[in-house]
Amino acid sequence: MDDLPDARADAVLFDFSGTLFDDTGVLDPAALVATAARHGVELDQAEAADVIRRTLRHVDSPEGFAAREGSDLSPEAHRSVWTALIADAGPYGPELVAALYACLTDPEAWRPYPDTVPVLRALRDAGVRIGVLSNIGWDIRPAFARVGALEPLHTVVLSCEHGIAKPDPALFVLACERLGVSPDRVLYVGDDPVKDGAAVRAGLPVYLLPSERSVHRPRGLAAVLRLVH
Structure with a gap:
């Protein structure tokens, strides 16, 4: 031995x-309400929660997982892929997409x-x-x-x-x-x-x-x- x-x-x-x-609670309705307001989009908590549910359902779908391939190879690729996925989930306008992406990558979240x-x-x-x-x-x-x-x-x-x-x-x-x-x-x-x-x-x-x-x-x-x- x-x-x-x-x-x-x-x-x-x-x-x-x-x-x-x-990674399960990064997107939070209250945080999205505040961030969206800074991007010029008014949401209440119920609306924010619905936006988050729709977004997660899309990005975590088989199609979403496939689209995310290669998104982690550079900051530019990540932003491009994830903002496109978020936009398609609504579809959402650019201001709300920017707010969602900001929440997703916020160290505080x-x-x-x-x-x-x-x-x-x-x-x-x-x-x-x-x-x-x-x-x-x-x-x-x-x-x-x-x-x-x-x-x-x-x-x-x-x-x-x-x-x-x-x-x-x-x-x-x-x-x-x-x-x-x-x-x-x-x-x-x-x-x-x-x-x-x-x-x-x-x-x-x-x-x-x-x-x-x-x-x-x-x-x-x-x-x-x-x-x-």
Whole structure:
């Protein structure tokens, strides 16, 4: 038994949406009412809630998922694809589309799960290197900074800044290089079996979280501490 390799990780890479920060309540009726007003569109809460329901139904449809392919490769592609999807959901005018897109990419609208910040800080205090790797079309660093979770991170690798997106193994390799740790010593934590699970193709062990989630409940990230230690 003494000849078994050390299976502990020296670093952890996390996905962003649905792993560290909740993606189910980003579009909020009250926030949309306020943002729409700044864009010259008057809505009440009931109207805003209906707009959000229609938008999510369209963008999360099979056709919407297909249209989103490649949207995370640059900020320009993200804005172009998502504003077109939002417009088609109504159809909505340009002012309301701009308001919806602003809400979607507002760092204030993205909330961490209850265990996100404690686990990141515990890993930092244990000397574990930490990174975030995300398929995203906008800069998520302000969302981390807002809750005091940016300082523990050693690197943030975003698909829109490199023109590469998961499941391409090259993005995982790049993130490991940024961490300065060999892929076989980096635990990847995500929630998508296809895109996040592809980390194994780059040599990383993977821990996948269940798909059911709520911003009001811990995400199950404490298991990462047990896996690392």
